[in-house]
Amino acid sequence: MIAIEHAAPDDPRVLTLFDELSETLEAITGSSGRASFNPAGVTAEGGCLLLATIGGGAVGCGAFRRLHPGIVEVKRMYARPGTKGVGAALLAALESVAREMGYREAWLETRRVNQQAVRFYERHGYDLIDNFGKYRGRPEAVCFAKRL
Numbered sequence: 001m002i003a004i005e006h007a008a009p010d011d012p013r014v015l016t017l018f019d020e021l022s023e024t025l026e027a028i029t030g031s032s033g034r035a036s037f038n039p040a041g042v043t044a045e046g047g048c049l050l051l052a053t054i055g056g057g058a059v060g061c062g063a064f065r066r067l068h069p070g071i072v073e074v075k076r077m078y079a080r081p082g083t084k085g086v087g088a089a090l091l092a093a094l095e096s097v098a099r100e101m102g103y104r105e106a107w108l109e110t111r112r113v114n115q116q117a118v119r120f121y122e123r124h125g126y127d128l129i130d131n132f133g134k135y136r137g138r139p140e141a142v143c144f145a146k147r148l
Helices: 012-029 039-043 086-100 115-123
Strands: 002-006 048-054 057-068 071-079 105-111 127-129 141-147
Touching (some): 012 048, 012 071, 039 048, 048 071
Antiparallel strands (some): 002 048, 048 057, 105 141, 127 141
16 A cells, blocks of 8 residues: 655655656656755745655655745656556645645646656646746756646
């Protein structure tokens, strides 16, 4: 059974998952994604970091930060390979927390070459939007949004 809990970005379990995510992204996209994540954003008011566990072992993480009034940006989504349903459970939990906090939309960015992530977000109701913020004018980036 997948359990989801709030976590801190300095939790050793989270740090291990962040490292795994960065290595995976580096292999797929050529960039670890570390430069696009500031832990202060998920610990500030309006932010959230969740940890997924199975049998007490950490198997995934996901976060969001306040991007604009009513809009969160989903960050650092990761599920260990072979953990069926973890990514979907994390994303659903993030969306639920965001709704409870009064957010109306969730936005995110991934790399176009990361087709597994692109398909994942499309399957979960995210629609392609124009690149936002620092992703504007970056053809390697693709951005999505979902109404919460």
